[in-house]
Each structure stands twice: as structure tokens, then as C-alpha cells.
Amino acid sequence: MPELPEVETIRRQLDPELEGLVVEELEILDPKWAQSARPSALADAVSGRVIEALDRRGKYLLLRLAGDGTLVMHLRMTGNLLLAGEKDGRPGSRQPGDARLYRPADEERHLRARLRLSDGRELWFTDPRRFGRGFLADPEELDAYFAARLGVEPLSEDFTPDLLAAVSEGRLAPLKSFLLDQSRLAGVGNIYADEALFRAGLHPLSPAGSMRPEHHVALRDAVVAALQAGLDNGGASIDDYRDSRGEKGSMQDEFLVHRREGLPCPSCGEEINRIVVSGRSTYFCPRCQVKLRRRPRRPRR
DNA sequence: CGCGCAACCTGTCTGC
DNA sequence: TGCAGACAGGTTGCGC
Numbered sequence: 001m002p003e004l005p006e007v008e009t010i011r012r013q014l015d016p017e018l019e020g021l022v023v024e025e026l027e028i029l030d031p032k033w034a035q036s037a038r039p040s041a042l043a044d045a046v047s048g049r050v051i052e053a054l055d056r057r058g059k060y061l062l063l064r065l066a067g068d069g070t071l072v073m074h075l076r077m078t079g080n081l082l083l084a085g086e087k088d089g090r091p092g093s094r095q096p097g098d099a100r101l102y103r104p105a106d107e108e109r110h111l112r113a114r115l116r117l118s119d120g121r122e123l124w125f126t127d128p129r130r131f132g133r134g135f136l137a138d139p140e141e142l143d144a145y146f147a148a149r150l151g152v153e154p155l156s157e158d159f160t161p162d163l164l165a166a167v168s169e170g171r172l173a174p175l176k177s178f179l180l181d182q183s184r185l186a187g188v189g190n191i192y193a194d195e196a197l198f199r200a201g202l203h204p205l206s207p208a209g210s211m212r213p214e215h216h217v218a219l220r221d222a223v224v225a226a227l228q229a230g231l232d233n234g235g236a237s238i239d240d241y242r243d244s245r246g247e248k249g250s251m252q253d254e255f256l257v258h259r260r261e262g263l264p265c266p267s268c269g270e271e272i273n274r275i276v277v278s279g280r281s282t283y284f285c286p287r288c289q290v291k292l293r294r295r296p297r298r299p300r301r
Numbered sequence: 302c303g304c305g306c307a308a309c310c311t312g313t314c315t316g317c
Numbered sequence: 318t319g320c321a322g323a324c325a326g327g328t329t330g331c332g333c
Binding site: 002074131239 | 325326327328
């Protein structure tokens with residue numbers, strides 16, 4: 001479910017709400033949620049600490065705690081992070097179980113971890129498929145963890161055409177697989193990979209290393225534009241995704257090609273095709289998205 | 302090291 | 318109505 005725009009939407013909503021509050025208690029209802037040898041030790045280590053900020057790296061949410069610790073959370077496929085309850089006991093905010101919230105019974109049924117906050121509210125980590133995880137890391141551990149897994153942030157100034165050229169050089173994997181590889185580019189998932197390749201006019205099966213300089217520019221711009229569209233629409237709610245208030249995003253109504261098999265291409269009217277690339281459904285326009293030839297090797301003298 | 306695929310889970314939908 | 322099978326936003330580990 002959640003890719004960079006969905007995770008960032010949650011972060012932007014929650015960061016100003018959480019700053020300065022104390023996590024009075026972390027309750028882990030599903031021991032599998034804790035990516036830690038002893039879930040009770042994780043709960044104890046987080047309980048009682050002051051929240052400094054909520055940051056994001058790739059699709060990870062980073063709850064910064066006073067004293068150099070970070071509660072790292074990943075929503076994986078179906079996780080949600082909901083802010084529930086009444087601030088300082090005053091009415092107006094939503095309660096867990098509020099009928100206006102998304103399927104309240106299911107939220108409670110799928111509750112995996114709960115942070116009780118010092119203003120009376122609660123942060124709920126819900127997750128039907130139980131892939132989501134949370135763990136505590138100190139700064140050195142966190143650096144090592146991300147260095148091994150995550151590449152450049154696509155919305156940072158470091159994401160340039162030259163960077164894209166460097167990380168794709170010599171790669172034979174299809175562009176679709178390349179965009180899903182978090183160690184090259186962090187935050188793009190199945191939805192925004194399809195949307196970006198359509199915007200760039202590139203075929204999902206073209207080898208990543210076949211791009212020429214104009215393609216590096218086009219794909220960089222397309223990734224940024226696709227992610228920005230997601231942010232502008234509050235994320236995509238195909239099925240489970242909700243923001244921190246339990247509201248749906250609207251990006252699913254703005255998809256250009258993703259999940260639009262058989263529908264007309266917004267640019268040329270040709271029918272959108274669906275193929276499977278490294279196990280993931282992939283949607284593209286066979287007319288607008290050209291397949292690049294493998295780049296010839298530099299001749300040797 | 303690069304790459305594809307199964308596995309991890311639960312829920313929903315489709316077709317017989 | 319029941320049931321089998323396909324499919325779903327992500328990441329990891331294994332085999333080649």
C-alpha cells in the first residue's frame with residue numbers, strides 16, 4: 001500500500017501534533033509487530049520518552065525520541081497510523097470507534113501496536129496483513145540500517161539526472177524492477193513506478209542501463225512529478241490506505257495508467273496494457289512508452 | 302554482485 | 318452457497 005506520498009502525507013499531518021508529547025506507554029498487541037528479540041523490552045524502552053519529531057526516510061517513518069533513540073516504523077502493504085481520541089479531554093477530535101472513521105470495527109480488530117500519548121490521545125498502528133514492523137534504533141544503528149537498504153531520496157536535490165545515470169549504468173534489469181529497488185531510489189513503489197514510466201514515455205521492460213542522457217532527465221522529472229501528484233492528492237487509497245485522520249486520499253482517481261487495463265491512454269487513446277514484471281502488475285501504454293534497445297558496449301581499441 | 306521468485310500474512314473478489 | 322484460485326501498496330532471503 002503506502003509508498004512515499006502516502007507515508008509523507010502521514011508524516012506531515014502527525015509531526016506538528018506529536019512534537020513535545022510524551023509516549024506514556026507503548027503497547028504491543030501483536031508480538032510479530034516488534035522487529036526485536038523481545039517485544040516487551042521494546043515497549044519498555046519507548047515508554048516514558050519525549051517525542052522530538054516525526055521524520056521519514058524512503059517508506060520508513062522515524063519517531064525521534066529524546067535521548068538519541070528512534071522508533072522506526074514501516075507500514076509495508078496494509079499498515080495505517082491513526083491519531084485517535086480527544087486532545088486534553090476536549091471534544092471535537094475523533095474517537096477510536098467513531099463511526100466517521102474507516103471501518104472502526106476492523107481498525108480495532110487489526111490493531112497491532114498503540115502509543116498512549118500525554119495529551120490523552122493515542123497513535124494506532126493497524127495492519128490487516130501483519131507485515132508492518134516497528135523497532136528502536138540508536139543513531140549509529142539507524143545509519144547502518146539505511147546505508148545497507150536505501151538509495152537517494154527522490155524529492156531531494158541529490159536526485160539528479162547524473163545520479164540516475166550512475167545508479168542505472170550497466171544494469172540489465174527492466175526499468176520497472178529498477179524503480180522498485182529501494183537501494184537505488186528510496187520510496188517509489190508499484191503505483192508510482194508505473195505512473196513515472198508513463199510520464200517519461202519509457203517502456204517498463206526497457207533495460208535500466210539502456211537510458212541515454214535525455215532519458216535520465218525525463219525519468220528524473222517524471223518520478224518527481226508522479227510523487228508530487230500523489231502528495232497533492234493526499235496519497236492513493238485503493239483499498240486499505242487512510243491518512244492519520246482515517247480519511248482516504250484521492251490519488252486513485254488521478255491514475256494515468258496504473259490499474260487502468262483496457263482503458264484509453266490519457267495521451268493517445270490506445271488501450272492500456274497489463275503485464276507482470278518481477279511478480280508485480282505493471283500497466284503501460286504500448287504506443288506512448290517506447291522500448292529502448294540495449295545500449296551498445298563501448299568499442300575497445 | 303545482479304536478478305527473479307517464493308515467502309511472509311490476511312482479506313476480497315471472481316468464476317465454477 | 319461453497320470453494321478454489323488469483324490478486325493486493327513491500328521487503329527479505331534464497332538459488333542461480
